[in-house]
Amino acid sequence: MSIVLQYVDLNLSDIEALDGENTIFLLSVSPIEAHGPHLPVGTDVFIAQELQRRYVQRIIAKYPGFNLVCLPDLYCGSDALPVSGSLSVRATALEAIILDYAKGLAKQGFKYLLLADNHGGPRHQMALYRASKRAWRRWRFAVISPFNLVFRYMVQHDSGFMAATGLGPRECGDNADAHAGTNETSLLLAVNSAKVAEQTDIPASLPPAPRGLPGLINRLGTLFNGKCWGKDLQHLANTLAWVSDDDMLPYMGDPKQATAPAGEAMLNARVDVAMELLDKALEGRQGPAELAKPMLYWINWLVRLPE
Numbered sequence: 001m002s003i004v005l006q007y008v009d010l011n012l013s014d015i016e017a018l019d020g021e022n023t024i025f026l027l028s029v030s031p032i033e034a035h036g037p038h039l040p041v042g043t044d045v046f047i048a049q050e051l052q053r054r055y056v057q058r059i060i061a062k063y064p065g066f067n068l069v070c071l072p073d074l075y076c077g078s079d080a081l082p083v084s085g086s087l088s089v090r091a092t093a094l095e096a097i098i099l100d101y102a103k104g105l106a107k108q109g110f111k112y113l114l115l116a117d118n119h120g121g122p123r124h125q126m127a128l129y130r131a132s133k134r135a136w137r138r139w140r141f142a143v144i145s146p147f148n149l150v151f152r153y154m155v156q157h158d159s160g161f162m163a164a165t166g167l168g169p170r171e172c173g174d175n176a177d178a179h180a181g182t183n184e185t186s187l188l189l190a191v192n193s194a195k196v197a198e199q200t201d202i203p204a205s206l207p208p209a210p211r212g213l214p215g216l217i218n219r220l221g222t223l224f225n226g227k228c229w230g231k232d233l234q235h236l237a238n239t240l241a242w243v244s245d246d247d248m249l250p251y252m253g254d255p256k257q258a259t260a261p262a263g264e265a266m267l268n269a270r271v272d273v274a275m276e277l278l279d280k281a282l283e284g285r286q287g288p289a290e291l292a293k294p295m296l297y298w299i300n301w302l303v304r305l306p307e
Contacts, residue, residue: 020111058275
């Protein structure tokens with residue numbers, strides 16, 4: 001029978017009694033970030049906490065012999081929206097934290113760390129990807145980061161994922177609904193509606209047309225749209241166009257269209273993806289980073305740029 005433990009409550013004897021082969025650690029990680037006038041700056045972690053709770057339920061049902069150990073939530077992330085209220089850390093710092101956690105757990109004989117995350121910042125996801133890749137290569141320790149894959153599904157309208165959510169464009173967290181719009185507001189309505197301020201008077205925030213450098217990147221991405229990296233470039237162009245817009249609003253999308261059922265559908269689909277990745281990690285045949293490559297992983301050296 002599975003047991004659920006809080007790591008900080010354990011003593012050394014408790015930890016040493018855990019079987020490394022049958023113990024899964026869980027960690028919620030996302031930045032403190034401005035989410036428009038209607039959502040709190042802790043939105044990403046609040047959603048990650050609910051995802052982690054659901055991970056626990058699903059793991060207990062599927063793997064009743066495993067012990068689950070929850071690490072303290074990590075309010076830490078890179079590429080937070082560059083406006084007042086956001087607290088962002090360097091991607092290299094985030095990578096180092098996750099890698100050091102992996103090292104510390106691996107040295108104690110443990111093998112699995114499942115992340116709950118709700119932040120799509122490019123360098124944030126690159127940092128988690130790099131930490132996962134290095135932890136697997138060095139210690140055969142699996143850092144599983146489902147949102148790296150889920151975010152790609154959302155932005156690129158993956159047919160299977162869209163069918164699972166029942167959601168369409170502009171309500172699924174894609175480029176036109178990238179931040180604190182319909183999708184994220186729906187998620188928090190499903191998680192804790194009391195944390196959502198009245199959004200009926202909030203106008204929709206529409207993505208600006210990419211111009212200048214973002215326009216050049218977008219044209220290059222359009223030229224190679226059939227390639228994975230072409231779609232990645234289009235996403236990067238849209239992100240840069242938004243955050244560099246002088247009239248940028250601290251949200252992207254239409255919060256008025258949000259509903260708790262839509263948030264519930266998205267949560268369920270995201271947990272399904274996480275469990276698929278966990279299944280593969282437990283099989284141990286391939287590193288988890290290769291199973292959940294984030295958008296723009298092929299230029300992950302960008303993590304070295306200052307925040």
